[in-house]
Amino acid sequence: xxxxxxxxxxxxxxxxxxxxxxxxxxxxxxxxxxxxxxxxxxxxxxxxxxxxxxxxxxxxxxxxxxxxxxxxxxxxxxxxxxxxxxxxxxxxxxxxxxxxxxxxxxxxxxxxxxxxxxxxxxxxxxxxxxxxxxxxxxxxxxxxxxxxxxxxxxxxxxxxxxxxxxxxxxxxxxxxxxxxxxxxxxxxxxxxxxxxxxxxxxxxxxxxxxxxxxxxxxxxxxxxxxxxxxxxxxxxxxxxxxxxxxxxxxxxxxxxxxxxxxxxxxxxxxxxxxxxxxxxxxxxxxxxxxxxxxxxxxxxxx
Amino acid sequence: xxxxxxxxxxxxxxxxxxxxxxxxxxxxxxxxxxxxxxxxxxxxxxxxxxxxxxxxxxxxxxxxxxxxxxxxxxxxxxxxxxxxxxxxxxxxxxxxxxxxxxxxxxxxxxxxxxxxxxxxxxxxxxxxxxxxxxxxxxxxxxxxxxxxxxxxxxxxxxxxxxxxxxxxxxxxxxxxxxxxxxxxxxxxxxxxxxxxxxxxxxxxxxxxxxxxxxxxxxxxxxxxxxxxxxxxxxxxxxxxxxxxxxxxxxxxxxxxxxxxxxxxxxxxxxxxxxxxxxxxxxxxxxxxxxxxxxxxxxxxxx
Amino acid sequence: xxxxxxxxxxxxxxxxxxxxxxxxxxxxxxxxxxxxxxxxxxxxxxxxxxxxxxxxxxxxxxxxxxxxxxxxxxxxxxxxxxxxxxxxxxxxxxxxxxxxxxxxxxxxxxxxxxxxxxxxxxxxxxxxxxxxxxxxxxxxxxxxxxxxxxxxxxxxxxxxxxxxxxxxxxxxxxxxxxxxxxxxxxxxxxxxxxxxxxxxxxxxxxxxxxxxxxxxxxxxxxxxxxxxxxxxxxxxxxxxxxxxxxxxxxxxxxxxxxxxxxxxxxxxxxxxxxxxxxxxxxxxxxxxxxxxxxxxxxxxxx
Numbered sequence: 001x002x003x004x005x006x007x008x009x010x011x012x013x014x015x016x017x018x019x020x021x022x023x024x025x026x027x028x029x030x031x032x033x034x035x036x037x038x039x040x041x042x043x044x045x046x047x048x049x050x051x052x053x054x055x056x057x058x059x060x061x062x063x064x065x066x067x068x069x070x071x072x073x074x075x076x077x078x079x080x081x082x083x084x085x086x087x088x089x090x091x092x093x094x095x096x097x098x099x100x101x102x103x104x105x106x107x108x109x110x111x112x113x114x115x116x117x118x119x120x121x122x123x124x125x126x127x128x129x130x131x132x133x134x135x136x137x138x139x140x141x142x143x144x145x146x147x148x149x150x151x152x153x154x155x156x157x158x159x160x161x162x163x164x165x166x167x168x169x170x171x172x173x174x175x176x177x178x179x180x181x182x183x184x185x186x187x188x189x190x191x192x193x194x195x196x197x198x199x200x201x202x203x204x205x206x207x208x209x210x211x212x213x214x215x216x217x218x219x220x221x222x223x224x225x226x227x228x229x230x231x232x233x234x235x236x237x238x239x240x241x242x243x244x245x246x247x248x249x250x251x252x253x254x255x256x257x258x259x260x261x262x263x264x265x266x267x268x269x270x271x272x273x274x275x276x277x278x279x280x281x282x283x284x285x286x287x288x289x290x291x292x293x294x295x296x297x298x299x300x301x302x
Numbered sequence: 303x304x305x306x307x308x309x310x311x312x313x314x315x316x317x318x319x320x321x322x323x324x325x326x327x328x329x330x331x332x333x334x335x336x337x338x339x340x341x342x343x344x345x346x347x348x349x350x351x352x353x354x355x356x357x358x359x360x361x362x363x364x365x366x367x368x369x370x371x372x373x374x375x376x377x378x379x380x381x382x383x384x385x386x387x388x389x390x391x392x393x394x395x396x397x398x399x400x401x402x403x404x405x406x407x408x409x410x411x412x413x414x415x416x417x418x419x420x421x422x423x424x425x426x427x428x429x430x431x432x433x434x435x436x437x438x439x440x441x442x443x444x445x446x447x448x449x450x451x452x453x454x455x456x457x458x459x460x461x462x463x464x465x466x467x468x469x470x471x472x473x474x475x476x477x478x479x480x481x482x483x484x485x486x487x488x489x490x491x492x493x494x495x496x497x498x499x500x501x502x503x504x505x506x507x508x509x510x511x512x513x514x515x516x517x518x519x520x521x522x523x524x525x526x527x528x529x530x531x532x533x534x535x536x537x538x539x540x541x542x543x544x545x546x547x548x549x550x551x552x553x554x555x556x557x558x559x560x561x562x563x564x565x566x567x568x569x570x571x572x573x574x575x576x577x578x579x580x581x582x583x584x585x586x587x588x589x590x591x592x593x594x595x596x597x598x599x600x601x602x603x604x
Numbered sequence: 605x606x607x608x609x610x611x612x613x614x615x616x617x618x619x620x621x622x623x624x625x626x627x628x629x630x631x632x633x634x635x636x637x638x639x640x641x642x643x644x645x646x647x648x649x650x651x652x653x654x655x656x657x658x659x660x661x662x663x664x665x666x667x668x669x670x671x672x673x674x675x676x677x678x679x680x681x682x683x684x685x686x687x688x689x690x691x692x693x694x695x696x697x698x699x700x701x702x703x704x705x706x707x708x709x710x711x712x713x714x715x716x717x718x719x720x721x722x723x724x725x726x727x728x729x730x731x732x733x734x735x736x737x738x739x740x741x742x743x744x745x746x747x748x749x750x751x752x753x754x755x756x757x758x759x760x761x762x763x764x765x766x767x768x769x770x771x772x773x774x775x776x777x778x779x780x781x782x783x784x785x786x787x788x789x790x791x792x793x794x795x796x797x798x799x800x801x802x803x804x805x806x807x808x809x810x811x812x813x814x815x816x817x818x819x820x821x822x823x824x825x826x827x828x829x830x831x832x833x834x835x836x837x838x839x840x841x842x843x844x845x846x847x848x849x850x851x852x853x854x855x856x857x858x859x860x861x862x863x864x865x866x867x868x869x870x871x872x873x874x875x876x877x878x879x880x881x882x883x884x885x886x887x888x889x890x891x892x893x894x895x896x897x898x899x900x901x902x903x904x905x906x
Binding site for chain 3: 336351353354356357358360361364365367369375565566567568573584585587588591
Binding site: 039041043067069070071072073082083086087088090091092094095096 | 638653655656658659660662663666667669671677867868869870875886887889890893
């Protein structure tokens with residue numbers, strides 16, 4: 001495994017599979033790993049809040065026997081005094097064994113990694129990448145379907161601004177699965193992402209209505225359509241209503257269809273789905289721990 | 303011990319004694335428990351701040367060899383993005399081995415416990431219950447008096463709104479001790495609490511002046527009278543002044559009287575009491591750790 | 605080692621050397637100490653934010669096998685409810701094995717230590733002292749120069765308000781090194797500090813221009829000149845510009861000169877210095893961990 005995990009784009013199929021395989025091993029026998037990084041300390045530098053990601057990284061290192069040191073909220077940190085990211089990252093790199101960084105500016109993770117010689121994991125940098133989210137998505141797909149090739153994967157919602165979706169789409173091009181994109185006209189996949197996917201040999205199929213593709217899907221990955229993307233409330237309500245999942249809509253879905261969501265969800269997926277066999281979004285969130293354990297296990301020098 | 307600790311009302315005398323006995327054992331030989339839950343992780347979900355309770359739960363699990371993962375302050379959490387308590391609790395339940403929940407809405411703890419299959423401890427839900435506080439109060443009474451039966455226990459201050467007081471009163475009905483309630487007219491015990499206590503066979507004695515009962519008390523449990531309960535400052539000052547404890551007032555108290563307070567205190571108890579044998583409120587706070595260690599020890603699958 | 609570390613003034617040469625020697629031992633063989641305080645818990649009570657200091661104390665105790673319990677941000681703590689420092693400190697002292705306190709009021713650490721019988725480390729109290737910063741400064745000087753006697757140490761910047769500088773100067777009087785102070789007229793060392801230094805037998809040399817002394821220095825300790833000390837922006841810019849370090853200025857410095865800074869820095873030291881052999885400020889920050897490990901190791905009962 002490489003020293004730093006900055007983007008999904010840069011990960012090869014082999015590297016992805018290595019992480020997922022390690023995560024599977026950990027899930028099967030967590031006790032075998034429970035002290036494997038005892039004494040190791042991870043620095044959590046979250047320049048913007050992300051409870052879910054932070055808590056699951058924190059759980060991951062603690063499940064490996066290690067611990068964390070947390071920069072805390074921005075308002076109370078040296079950052080508030082105007083310290084540069086370069087200085088902060090170099091100082092903290094002298095305290096800890098690896099750094100998990102979240103930063104609002106695209107490219108921050110790459111820049112930070114150039115200043116230090118300990119492992120760094122990008123936990124999201126602006127419109128940039130969030131590779132550990134993608135790895136847990138892939139892990140969830142593989143775990144529920146038994147494979148990452150030969151699947152029909154639908155991705156629905158805000159495909160224009162959704163960082164998670166772009167990362168996932170890039171990663172799936174490394175496998176032989178078909179991607180279908182379902183969104184309102186105004187929230188389609190950006191041209192550059194489309195171009196990248198097609199350049200890697202993927203066929204990009206786009207739909208505005210879920211029913212046109214639902215019957216053929218193995219996986220439906222739902223993301224949120226954010227109110228602030230629309231000029232007025234009426235337009236938002238009209239559009240977003242069409243991309244909500246409930247029991248009636250899933251009546252026409254294959255029995256084995258699995259519904260995913262990066263969470264938090266608002267009302268994109270009705271709670272009545274939660275208890276059906278389609279729902280794997282809560283399990284998906286849970287998978288964040290073993291996948292991040294696998295990442296840390298591979299990146300930390302033991 | 304049951305899976306979840308939601309209310310004091312639901313606890314039997316036997317269950318209470320089981321926790322207090324375990325706490326005593328831990329206090330006598332803490333080293334015997336120092337690694338008993340090594341590798342266990344507790345999720346701290348505090349939807350409203352409570353430094354004291356959070357710090358003592360955190361200390362408790364760490365003294366058992368375990369660790370915590372903390373949701374952090376609300377403003378920076380997924381909750382701020384509008385995620386439901388049900389979703390948050392289900393996700394975190396996949397990370398950790400037990401959850402400690404504090405929530406402003408009465409009934410939140412019960413609701414949350416229905417969604418998960420790991421132990422949950424209610425650390426306060428609105429006007430509802432805060433059972434670990436009551437258990438540490440009982441532990442403190444038993445430790446200082448040697449028993450929970452045959453005592454005269456006075457409870458003074460804001461008896462109308464004081465959640466701590468209601469919980470404690472309910473718990474004491476399971477033992478053969480006499481409760482006396484001392485408060486201003488306007489802050490008397492609510493009728494429904496009084497009804498409950500009397501239904502359990504307790505005699506509810508009410509006083510407006512401490513001196514009328516002080517001479518017979520073994521324990522005096524003082525709580526704060528909050529300024530915001532009164533329409534104007536004058537009224538507040540007149541009333542609250544009568545329910546403050548100082549050395550002069552305690553001249554007429556039995557020598558063995560112990561004074562308790564759930565803390566933080568403002569000026570309900572003069573600092574001059576701190577160094578007298580009457581004062582056990584600091585020790586009472588300290589007891590929070592062993593009592594919470596006992597609770598966690600009994601609830602966590604080992 | 606004494607029970608509580610409140611000021612640098614009170615530390616003897618022998619006590620200082622004891623801490624630095626222990627820190628050296630830890631740095632040479634950290635694994636020998638990695639479980640030496642397993643099970644110990646440190647309470648972090650930061651009444652004003654200090655990311656750097658908090659993170660390095662947290663790292664230190666965790667590198668010794670122990671753990672922390674953190675009061676958290678002030679807004680969400682009992683302190684916000686008006687609890688006195690005396691009450692908070694006494695309660696927390698019952699939870700933990702030692703306390704690290706930072707408080708905005710001078711004298712708070714001394715006062716707090718009088719209420720408790722566990723070790724307390726002052727991590728800064730207002731215009732008062734911050735002794736662990738001074739110890740890490742001394743450790744850095746000794747590590748880079750091989751000694752603490754026979755050195756020419758220049759201290760530059762805001763010498764009037766700089767707490768770090770006063771602490772360091774007091775400590776250096778215990779060794780046979782020469783101190784030179786470089787600052788604008790208006791930010792000279794206060795008379796009382798000067799008096800103290802001279803009373804301990806030190807010669808206090810003051811300069812307004814770095815070039816007048818630079819050629820003879822072994823160490824140059826740079827501190828920030830804060831904008832808010834000046835009545836207007838123009839005056840600030842004129843003055844502060846003269847106390848900034850860049851490559852051109854250091855052309856006339858001895859080759860072996862080491863440049864230190866307590867961090868965070870703004871623009872007192874140009875980033876172009878970072879990669880020269882003069883720069884030891886990042887390493888200086890890193891030294892905070894072993895020095896605080898040494899302090900905790902000496903103060904905690906094992």
